[in-house]
Structures are given as C-alpha cells and as structure tokens.
Amino acid sequence: MTAQHDPSAAAGSVDAEPVVPDTMTAALLQEFGHLDVARVPTPSPGPGEVLCRVQACGICGTDLKIVRGDYAGTWPPSLPFVIGHEWSGVVSALGPGTERSGLRVGDRIVAENHTGCSACAMCRAGRYNLCERxxxxxxxxxxxxxxxxxAEYAVRPAVALHKIPEGVDPAAAALVNQGALTVHAARRVxxxxxxxxxxFGPGLLGLLMxxxxRASGAATTVVVGRGSRLQTATELGASHVVDYEHEGPVDGVRAATGGRGVDAVFDxxxxxxVLAQAVAATRRGGSVAVLGLAGGARAExxxxxxxxxELNLFGVRSSPNAYPAMLALLASGAVRTEPLTADRFMLEDVHAAxxxxxxxxxxxxxVLPTK
Ligand SMILES: [Zn+2]
Ligand SMILES: [Zn+2]
Known part of the structure; x- marks a missing residue:
C-alpha cells in the first residue's frame, strides 16, 4: 500500500515505528530535589492501554513542586517515579482490547492525564475533571x-488519547494540555x-488564554503582567497590555474599556x-475565572x-472534553505556539530545562527525548 492510499497517513501518522527496546532513558525522581537521567525498563501496555513513544514533553511549575517534594506521598505516592504530564508522541504498540480504539501504530497523539472513573455522578455528567473517586x-x-x-516511552489508556492533526508539530502539541484548560475556561464563562x-499573568497559561x-470571539483583550512577556502578549494579539510595575492593574483594565470594566477576567x-483586582476590573454582571493555583494561600x-x-466567580480545573477543540485551534493557526516553544532541551539535559x-x-x- 502506498502512502497516498493509506488512510492513516492522512490522519497524521508517521511511517515505520522503530522496534521498541527493552529499556529506555527516563528522568527519574529517585530522591526529592534531584532528577537522575537513568535507564529503566520500557513499560508495556496492559488491557485497554497503548504504548507511546514520547516526542516532546513540556515541564511546568507543578513538576518543579513535585521534584522539590512539596506533594510528597501524594504526587508521587512513592519513589522512584517518572514525572511529566504535558506531552505528545506516537503510538508504538497496542495492548489487548484496543482493536476498536481507532488507533494504529504510527498515529501521532496527545494524552489526557486521567479519564475519570466513568461511573460517578460527575463522570456520568461529562465532568470527569471532577471525578468523585x-x-x-x-x-x-x-x-x-x-x-x-x-522518558522515551509512556503507557496510557487508549481512551485518553487524541490524534494530532497534520501540521501541528510535536512541541506545539505538548502545549495542548495547558491550552485545553483555557478552552474549558472560555466555555465556563x-x-x-x-x-x-x-x-492576568502572561505565563504560558495566560498567553494561551x-x-x-480571541478565537472564542473576544474583541478587546487586556493582558496584565510585567516585563518582556507583555511584548509576547502583543505579538500574539493582545489589544492592550498593562505593566503593573508602571500602572495600577485595575485602572489599566478599566482605561482599556472606557471605564466600564471587562466582561470576563481570566486569572x-x-x-x-490578584483575585481582588480581578473583581475590581470586571463590569457589573461580569465573570471572573480562576485558572491558577495559589499553593493553598487564601485571598480576600x-x-x-x-x-x-452580581459577579460570577468560576473555578476552572483541568480540561474535560476540550482536547479536540484545542487541537483544532492549533491546526487552524488561531493559536500560535512558536514564541512559546522556542526553548528546547534534550532529555539528557533535563536539569538545564x-x-x-x-x-x-x-x-x-x-524536553525532546529522542535524538
Ligand atoms: Zn503542568
Ligand atoms: Zn468518576
């Protein structure tokens, strides 16, 4: 069969997956505070699971906290442990019972980090980000x-995977985890x-938000932060930026809306x-969505x-049913990632990352695991 006639080629597959080795390189958390680049056994897929070859893995603030031991005993429950939850890859092997998953070896994929229990009331309502179990x-x-x-390989349930459309590169796809959270936030408000x-907050999450x-219809977008990330915000389409080191954030947001305040603030x-500032920057009847975690701190x-x-205050957790929309926004070019994925490191240099x-x-x- 030629590539032109192979339907999987059109779905963004790669040809000839390499033979899966018995061992793989992984960034291994053996003791808190330090990652070792080590050889470990390559995992194998159980029933309903798929083995994936990792192509790109982003690291985030939560990873920093996990390595430091801030959630020791919970995330992870024990050591040694392999972290990493913002990634993309290629299907390498299908476990038993995945015949009807629609997946094939060679498919490029991203993975949700959990799928819920599918039985509790929240899961059955489609809100599996709030699984009660x-x-x-x-x-x-x-x-x-x-x-x-x-690591070089990872195992996931087939139902957690989504195929990556053509034209979305592995590093861009590694941002889908965070991007899908912002899709969920836009839907919430x-x-x-x-x-x-x-x-508020032009880090990766804010710049995707x-x-x-904008892709969801916002015509006026004010980004509040400081320093060079505000230039990136302008480059990515912000209509106004407010540097809080030079201007009051609430005054800045209100000035951009003729004094009225915005329909929605995404914190x-x-x-x-920031929460009190967000409330003060919102118009009457508007919404405040909270996406960032504050490490247990309280807010006034x-x-x-x-x-x-009559303000609406929304918590936003994870990204239920939002991966396909985020992948579509990347494929269409509505969300640009090149200024956000410029810093690349090989797995061996994970400490530098x-x-x-x-x-x-x-x-x-x-982090790019393959040479
Ligand atoms: Zn993360
Ligand atoms: Zn559940």
Missing part, C-alpha cells in the same frame, strides 16, 4: 500518581462575540492578591462587590 485506590493521574512522560476580556479568548497568575474578596454587581523554568528565563522548556 480520585482518592480511591487504583485511580491514575498520570505524571502525578502514575508514571509520566519525561460563556465567552461571546465582541467580548471584552482581561488576562489570550489566544483562545492565570497563581497570585492570591470584596463581598459587597460580588453581591451588588528545570533550571530555566525555575529561573523564569523560559516560558515553557520543551
């Missing part, structure tokens, strides 16, 4: 409680055409102090404004 034994949150993808939006908000900052909210202005993230010199270090 996450703390029960056997629940797998990949990269957190089950092996991640900062029901963004409509012509909306006015503010994004900006673009997904991607992870800074608990002006209660009267919340009640008297973590160093760049910790020092904030990289928005998102992308």
């Amino acid at each position: 996450v703390r029960e034994p056997g629940f797998k949150l990949y990269g957190h409680t089950a092996p991640g993808a900062l 029901s963004l409509t055409a012509g909306a006015t939006v503010a994004v 900006l673009q997904v908000a 991607c900052s992870g800074n608990p102090d 909210i002006p209660v009267d404004a919340l009640a008297l202005d 973590f160093g760049a993230l910790a020092a904030r010199t990289s928005i998102r270090p992308i």
Whole structure:
C-alpha cells in the first residue's frame, strides 16, 4: 500500500515505528530535589492501554513542586517515579482490547492525564475533571500518581488519547494540555462575540488564554503582567497590555474599556492578591475565572462587590472534553505556539530545562527525548 492510499497517513501518522527496546532513558525522581537521567525498563501496555513513544514533553511549575517534594506521598505516592504530564508522541504498540480504539501504530497523539472513573455522578455528567473517586485506590493521574512522560516511552489508556492533526508539530502539541484548560475556561464563562476580556499573568497559561479568548470571539483583550512577556502578549494579539510595575492593574483594565470594566477576567497568575483586582476590573454582571493555583494561600474578596454587581466567580480545573477543540485551534493557526516553544532541551539535559523554568528565563522548556 502506498502512502497516498493509506488512510492513516492522512490522519497524521508517521511511517515505520522503530522496534521498541527493552529499556529506555527516563528522568527519574529517585530522591526529592534531584532528577537522575537513568535507564529503566520500557513499560508495556496492559488491557485497554497503548504504548507511546514520547516526542516532546513540556515541564511546568507543578513538576518543579513535585521534584522539590512539596506533594510528597501524594504526587508521587512513592519513589522512584517518572514525572511529566504535558506531552505528545506516537503510538508504538497496542495492548489487548484496543482493536476498536481507532488507533494504529504510527498515529501521532496527545494524552489526557486521567479519564475519570466513568461511573460517578460527575463522570456520568461529562465532568470527569471532577471525578468523585480520585482518592480511591487504583485511580491514575498520570505524571502525578502514575508514571509520566519525561522518558522515551509512556503507557496510557487508549481512551485518553487524541490524534494530532497534520501540521501541528510535536512541541506545539505538548502545549495542548495547558491550552485545553483555557478552552474549558472560555466555555465556563460563556465567552461571546465582541467580548471584552482581561488576562492576568502572561505565563504560558495566560498567553494561551489570550489566544483562545480571541478565537472564542473576544474583541478587546487586556493582558496584565510585567516585563518582556507583555511584548509576547502583543505579538500574539493582545489589544492592550498593562505593566503593573508602571500602572495600577485595575485602572489599566478599566482605561482599556472606557471605564466600564471587562466582561470576563481570566486569572492565570497563581497570585492570591490578584483575585481582588480581578473583581475590581470586571463590569457589573461580569465573570471572573480562576485558572491558577495559589499553593493553598487564601485571598480576600470584596463581598459587597460580588453581591451588588452580581459577579460570577468560576473555578476552572483541568480540561474535560476540550482536547479536540484545542487541537483544532492549533491546526487552524488561531493559536500560535512558536514564541512559546522556542526553548528546547534534550532529555539528557533535563536539569538545564528545570533550571530555566525555575529561573523564569523560559516560558515553557520543551524536553525532546529522542535524538
Ligand atoms: Zn503542568
Ligand atoms: Zn468518576
């Protein structure tokens, strides 16, 4: 069969997957505070599972905290452990019972990090990001409680995988995990055409949120932050930027909307102090969506404004049913990733990748496991 007549070629497959080796290179967390680049046995897919060859894996702030031991005993439950949950790859082998998955060896894929239990009330309502059985034994949150993808290979349930459209490169696809979170956020606040939006925190999440908000119809987009990341925000389409080192964030957002305030604020900052600013920057009847985590910190909210202005306050967790939309936005060019994936590291240099993230010199270090 020629490539032209092979339907899998049109779906973004690669030819001739290499033979799977018995051992693989992985960034192994053997003791907290340090990753070892080590050889470990290549995992094999069980029933309903698929073995994937990793092509790109981003590392994020949560990974830094896991390595440091901030969630020791939970994420991960024990050592040694392989982290990594923002990645893309290629199907290398299909486990038993995956015949009807629609997947084939060679398919390029991204993976959700859990699929829920499919039985609890939240899962049955399609809100599997809120699965009520996450703390029960056997629940797998990949990269957190089950092996991640900062390695040459990773095993995932077939139902967690989504095929990558043609034209979306592996590093861009590694951003789908975070991008899908912003798609979920846009859906939570029901963004409509012509909306006015503010994004607080122009890290990877905020810069994806900006673009997904625009793709969802936002006409005015104000990004609040500081330094060079605001230039990236402008490059990626922000209509206004507010540098909080030079201007009050609430005044800046209100000035961009004729004093009225925005329809929706997306807080991607992870800074608990931002929540009060977000409330103050929102128009009457508008919405505030919280995407960033604050490490257990508390925030003050002006209660009267919340009640008297009938503001909507949304928590946003994970990305239920949002991977296909994010992949489509990448394929269409509506979301651009090249300024966000420029920092690449080989798996052997994983320490440099973590160093760049910790020092904030990289928005998102992308680790490439294969030479
Ligand atoms: Zn992450
Ligand atoms: Zn469930």
